[in-house]
Amino acid sequence: MTVLVAYATHSGATRTLAETLAAALRAEGLEADLVDLEEHPDPDGHDAVVLGSGVRVESVEKSAAHWARRHAETLAGRPFAFFSCSGSAADPAKRETQKATDTFLADLPVTPVAVRNFPGWVLMDRIPLHERVLLKSMRTPTGDFRDLPAVEAWGREIAPLLRG
Numbered sequence: 001m002t003v004l005v006a007y008a009t010h011s012g013a014t015r016t017l018a019e020t021l022a023a024a025l026r027a028e029g030l031e032a033d034l035v036d037l038e039e040h041p042d043p044d045g046h047d048a049v050v051l052g053s054g055v056r057v058e059s060v061e062k063s064a065a066h067w068a069r070r071h072a073e074t075l076a077g078r079p080f081a082f083f084s085c086s087g088s089a090a091d092p093a094k095r096e097t098q099k100a101t102d103t104f105l106a107d108l109p110v111t112p113v114a115v116r117n118f119p120g121w122v123l124m125d126r127i128p129l130h131e132r133v134l135l136k137s138m139r140t141p142t143g144d145f146r147d148l149p150a151v152e153a154w155g156r157e158i159a160p161l162l163r164g
């Protein structure tokens with residue numbers, strides 16, 4: 001069976017999480033196709049789908065929201081999992097509820113088999129100047145907060161759910 005692992009990223013953190021997840025799913029015996037949403041992947045033809053998105057200004061990436069809505073019928077017909085990648089999930093207290101994730105899923109007519117909010121990175125040298133100003137004004141903590149072993153563990157956890 002094949003799983004589409006599709007992701008939307010601005011500064012690259014979500015890509016690294018998606019790569020880690022795809023490798024973990026392959027280690028569980030699934031065939032995982034890793035595709036940037038910029039390539040407009042077609043979820044049809046895959047038996048299951050995982051979508052990952054970075055978070056900006058308390059929203060998932062617009063491309064992720066548009067893609068999911070456009071393919072909602074297809075996603076509803078197979079196991080679908082979602083993960084976010086954000087700065088705030090670096091705080092364990094904020095991992096359970098992520099406004100961007102909750103708003104996105106509330107608007108989507110698809111019930112995911114699994115949802116997780118992972119910490120990403122906030123690295124100023126990967127962010128355009130005007131956004132650095134915004135982040136500094138919001139006093140956003142900077143650093144690499146990724147927990148790739150947690151992503152691998154989630155891959156092991158959701159593999160049976162994606163098999164359906």
Ligand SMILES: Cc1cc2nc3c(=O)[nH]c(=O)nc-3n(C[C@H](O)[C@H](O)[C@H](O)COP(=O)(O)O)c2cc1C
Binds near residue numbers: 053058
């Ligand atoms: C302009 C901007 C706005 C952001 N807004 C939020 C936010 O509202 N909440 C949050 O938790 N993280 C926020 N972040 C941090 C990102 O979610 C974090 O850098 C994440 O790793 C981005 O994923 P990406 O590298 O795949 O784009 C913001 C980052 C930028 C550059």
